[in-house]
Amino acid sequence: MYQYFYDLTGNTIIATLIVAVFPLVNVLLVALIGVYLERKVSAWIQDRIGPNRTGPLGLFQTVADFLKMLQKEDATSTEIDSKLYNIAPVLVFTGSFAAYAAIPFSSKLIGSEADVGIFYVLAISSLVVGGILMAGWASNNKYSMLGAMRSAAQIISYEIPTAIIVLSIVMFTGTLSLDKISDMQTASFWNWNIFGGAELGLTKFLMIPFMFIGFLIIFISTLAEVNRTPFDIPEAESELVAGYFTEYCGMKWAMFMLSEYGNMFAVSAIVSILFFGGYHSPIGYLGNSIGVEWLIPFEQAFWFLAKGWFFILVQMWLRWTLPRLRVDQLMSLCWKYLIPYAFVNLIIIGIISLL
């Protein structure tokens, strides 16, 4: 993508800016629409109406909230460690935003076509833990501290099942590049990894149940990694006020929110790339059938965003269905259930792909 814009504009700075701005716009849009949808979905599930006063159908509610946030005073406690306190939201947002560098929105819209794509995403998103711990520690508040500790414990624990399932997909496809993984699942939904990949044969049908288990595990563990209900004990309102960002207000708080929604889309994108064909259409392209080549990347971007939003909606659906887990339940779910299943799944997928 960078090369494409470099050829188009002939200027490295402009090309870099365009490449960097697209995911940023995407994150902002996800946060803007995501907050609105979160409210609406929660309202529909609870038989309410939801925001409907600000603009038609309450569409400008998030915009109004954002304007309010901009005007807020940056009130801080006197006892904070102001260096860490100010860096923390930036670091958290950097961690979630940097993951977008390797995520392919379509075959032409990739920040970096690095061969270590999925590895890079897993590594860079761990930066969030550091930011959260910094926020909790620097706030000098017991609730912040507890939230940060819980969050660190949770994110680090749940990275293990995520990594194991990613490993099994990497074993199966033989590449770490997110672009190549998506490209292997082209043409039809029958070629998606959740249906055993593109190769026809006995192995494909043997693979389907284990791929399905793998999808369930990675969905649950990524849900826990982005601190969403039912795994939102780091910011449990009823216990910890607001968890690690209790002491934050205004735009710094908004940065945490932004990174939460950015993370939601990022993990949805990862799940859809690994198991649901990434940017590839499930039913073939209109551009191919009517012979318009340039339409295909746009269609791909549409399918990618549609899949991402589908998983975000599932996450919201789960959020308003399940109650919050206790800390011990959270840990036993990860260490006693997800990790053993993931390991067995890894071994079985390895054996099947050897066949």
Added chain:
Amino acid sequence: MNQYFKNTWLGIYTVLVGMKITFKHLFTPAVTIQYPEVKLKLPERERNRLYVNMDDCIGCDQCSRACPVNCIEIETVKSITGEDLGTTSNGKKKALWVTKFNIDFAKCCYCQLCVFPCPTDCIYMTDVFEFSEYDRNNLVYKFATLTEEEASEKKLNFEKFTAEKEAQKAEAAAKQKDEQKPAS
């Protein structure tokens, strides 16, 4: 070991059951009543703001005496002969000018005890319940139809009338005395 797989199955199954329920609720219409635009019909015997129909009021002061919190203030002036105050809708003759009929809704406890003793049914409950005010004094509702000038005029008239009557009486008494004196 058996328990372990049972737990796994139960975990997945119960989550799916919950998700099915919430999915159904996604499509059930909202139960919200958008209050200022949509109002529920109040029950038949609701007790809200009082209203006094001054055309029917005879100034009997019975509501004020029935009130447990003394929120009704009534002042009346007797009419003088020759003044016609008309009749109420159920045929009672009015004999008093009601110069002041104040109900303080900040004090009112909406017990409806003032409604029952009214001989002409002129004080009753309405269905208005949204009458909040920023100043407590605005909650004192003045129902008297006479303006202040009229009220003071009526008072003066009555004073004059009584004074005249007194004078007449005094005169008559003096006359009687005069008549009685020579006789005795």
